[in-house]
Amino acid sequence: LDAFHSLMLGFQVAxxxxxxxxxxxxxxxxxxxxxxxxxxxxxxxxxxIPITYGLSPVTALxxxxxxxxxxxxxxxxxxxLLNIPxxxxxxxxxxDGYQMARKGRGGSALGMAAFGSxxxxxxxxxxxxxxxxxxxxxxxxxxPPEHFALTFMGLTMVTSLxxxxxxxxxxxxxxxxxxxxxxxxxxSGANRFTYGQIYLLDGFGFVxxxxxxxxLSEVMINIEKPTSEVFVKFSYKxxxxxxxxxxxxxxSGAIWRGSVIGFVIxxxxxxxxxxxxFIAYTVEKKCSKHPEKFGTGVIEGVAAPESAxxxxxQAAFLPMLTLGIPGSAVTAILLGALVVHGVRPGxxxxxxxxxxxxxxxxxxxxxxxxxxxxxxxxxxxWVSFLRIPYKIIMPLIVAICSVGIYATxxxxxxxxxxxxxxxxGYIFRKLQYPLSPVVLAAVLTPLVENSLKQSMIISQxxxxxxxxxxxxxxxxxxxxxxxxxxxxxxxxxxxxxxxxSDI
Amino acid sequence: MPRPVLYWGCGMRRADQVFSIVILIFSxxxxxxxxxxxxxxxxxxxxxxxxxxxxxxxxxxxxxxLSLALFISTTLKPxxxxxxxxxxxxxxxxSIFLLLIVLALYIxxxxxxxxxxxxxLLILITMRxxxxxxxxxxxxxxxxxxxxxxxxxxxxxxxxxxxxxxGF
Numbered sequence: 001l002d003a004f005h006s007l008m009l010g011f012q013v014a015x016x017x018x019x020x021x022x023x024x025x026x027x028x029x030x031x032x033x034x035x036x037x038x039x040x041x042x043x044x045x046x047x048x049i050p051i052t053y054g055l056s057p058v059t060a061l062x063x064x065x066x067x068x069x070x071x072x073x074x075x076x077x078x079x080x081l082l083n084i085p086x087x088x089x090x091x092x093x094x095x096d097g098y099q100m101a102r103k104g105r106g107g108s109a110l111g112m113a114a115f116g117s118x119x120x121x122x123x124x125x126x127x128x129x130x131x132x133x134x135x136x137x138x139x140x141x142x143x144p145p146e147h148f149a150l151t152f153m154g155l156t157m158v159t160s161l162x163x164x165x166x167x168x169x170x171x172x173x174x175x176x177x178x179x180x181x182x183x184x185x186x187x188s189g190a191n192r193f194t195y196g197q198i199y200l201l202d203g204f205g206f207v208x209x210x211x212x213x214x215x216l217s218e219v220m221i222n223i224e225k226p227t228s229e230v231f232v233k234f235s236y237k238x239x240x241x242x243x244x245x246x247x248x249x250x251x252s253g254a255i256w257r258g259s260v261i262g263f264v265i266x267x268x269x270x271x272x273x274x275x276x277x278f279i280a281y282t283v284e285k286k287c288s289k290h291p292e293k294f295g296t297g298v299i300e301g302v303a304a305p306e307s308a309x310x311x312x313x314q315a316a317f318l319p320m321l322t323l324g325i326p327g328s329a330v331t332a333i334l335l336g337a338l339v340v341h342g343v344r345p346g347x348x349x350x351x352x353x354x355x356x357x358x359x360x361x362x363x364x365x366x367x368x369x370x371x372x373x374x375x376x377x378x379x380x381x382w383v384s385f386l387r388i389p390y391k392i393i394m395p396l397i398v399a400i401c402s403v404g405i406y407a408t409x410x411x412x413x414x415x416x417x418x419x420x421x422x423x424x425g426y427i428f429r430k431l432q433y434p435l436s437p438v439v440l441a442a443v444l445t446p447l448v449e450n451s452l453k454q455s456m457i458i459s460q461x462x463x464x465x466x467x468x469x470x471x472x473x474x475x476x477x478x479x480x481x482x483x484x485x486x487x488x489x490x491x492x493x494x495x496x497x498x499x500x501s502d503i
Numbered sequence: 504m505p506r507p508v509l510y511w512g513c514g515m516r517r518a519d520q521v522f523s524i525v526i527l528i529f530s531x532x533x534x535x536x537x538x539x540x541x542x543x544x545x546x547x548x549x550x551x552x553x554x555x556x557x558x559x560x561x562x563x564x565x566x567x568x569l570s571l572a573l574f575i576s577t578t579l580k581p582x583x584x585x586x587x588x589x590x591x592x593x594x595x596x597x598s599i600f601l602l603l604i605v606l607a608l609y610i611x612x613x614x615x616x617x618x619x620x621x622x623x624l625l626i627l628i629t630m631r632x633x634x635x636x637x638x639x640x641x642x643x644x645x646x647x648x649x650x651x652x653x654x655x656x657x658x659x660x661x662x663x664x665x666x667x668x669x670g671f
Contacts, residue, residue, distance in 0.1 A: 051655070051660070053660070054659075054660045054661075165573075167569055167572060167573045167576070168573065170565075170569055171526060171566060171569050171570060171573065174562050174563075174565055174566040174569070175526075175566070177558065177559075177562045178533060178559060178562055178563065178566070181558060181559045181562075185555040187555075188542065188554055188555040190540055190542060190554075190555035192540060192555055192559065193533075193536060193559075219602070220599050220602065223595075223598050223599065223602060223633055223634065224591045224595035224596070224598060224599055225595075389636075390634065391630055391634035391635070391636040391640075392630065392634075392636070392640075392644055394629070394633075394634060395625070395626045395629035395630045395633075395634060395644075395645075396626065396644075396648055398602070398606065398625065398626075398629060399622055399625055399626050399648065399649065399652060400652065402606070402609060402610075402622075402625070403618070403622065403652050403656055403664070404656075406613070406662075406664070406665075407656050407660060407662040407664075410662065410663060412610060412613060412614060415610045415613070416610060419603075419606060419607065419610060422606075423603070426599075427522070430518075430589055430590055431515075431518055431519060431522050431589060445558075449558050452553070452558075453553060456553055
């Protein structure tokens, strides 16, 4: 009942006309980013941070979140029609989706992807609504040692699960911590690594780092590929997009399993929509009475991963909103954007800014409905967007990023920071150093360092405090386990590979 | 017609080795710089809390060890186990360098020639010479989008965009 009351408060915020408009705008841009291959949700969200700077925190968050979960909706379109995944989370959808399109059943595949996404997204957001409050109540009893242990665990999980190499993942995470150390140390007041630059007293600036790492480097990756024009013949009517009764019968199990798998995987730090879609597909194949037909165009093969990736994208907000621990690059960027807006993340967030947390949650209910409407009747519009060539999109992104970065603080120095991190991001991507630990560590380090120092004062300088308290001890052990247990990573990789080997 | 992508000899394995050494040198530099940050405990405090140097020092020590481990493990692996090339070459590499040069010039000149001209040139040059669009579409898109961005930032977000001595 408590959750219901809070949700009503949230709807009062989310239904304000300007919030509705920005929710629609976010969903619209998200679908566009989802449809266009080559531009991921992380880049899409970062490009928009400077533009949402003038908005209130809750409106900005509603817009940016809409981009994130909207992108997982749109990702399936090109997977099904062209065999080109619009997002990494829709890679598995290609397998059966494209085969269905070749057999002339592309309409049903597109329709089932949209409905499955809607059901799974709504399922995840309902669970989120009811789990959030108890989770926050538990976290409110946390002291500095528990905070430190929790953040430590979140960081090590993301670090160890991101990318293929454990060593490269940890190096990325450590690099993120060092970036965050630049500037005035809040506790001792010492200037760290500022070298007399007044612009560096506040650090590099989160937005500058994120835009460089995610948006600028993405443009660099895109321009090195040979450009090819995409031609799509799209001839589906709205009626063709509605799945028939048999389709629903075949997919209902897949949608529910996908929703549950997606929620669990999405809520855990370090894994997200991509892994969820792979695992849901694998599970569906194992459960199926006719596993040999997977890959030839069965509708369960579309419904399962598309449900799972949406459920996961929305579940990712659970640890971010309740504990202040983002589990993926995009939620880390959203959290960093909140800090830019002067909002302090953590378990207190729900008490200090209930309108923000519940307004966002309520807007996600609305956003899910908007996305189904945007994706089904308007699908031919999205397909026509594919005709906008990359020749126009890429230069535009560079210009929007540059002007946006200049606009946030109106200093040229920030542009150089973006430039510098763009090059770093490009090298990291090329050498397969994962970027999510960098941005996650950069966001979390100020909080971690604070709780570390407070804990040290409580314990009079002894590290044993983290291992002797009932909540922090298991969290620390889980964190260390992830860091020092490559076999766990191997197990995880095996799970994903089972999914991949079927391709 | 697709552009040809040419590669030179910098394989993934060699690039991994070189970059791990770069990280090692960077970490050693940070270790030295962090060591300099040590301060006597603040008068009146009990000296239990770690100082400003604590986090960067230990993190950079960890990074140094891990980058060394990465270098060794990459070197021990057989050459065939890390196939592929790290970076593009030929036209693709040229495109990336050109983008960086154009962007650097943009940042340098933004204050001097003002927002409108520099952003127009940024989009125009990137479209025409990096993305190989036609002159006609490059000119029209750059004029249209740079003025659209001007309206969004100047009018809607009321940001003071840089102007040149002539005031635009």
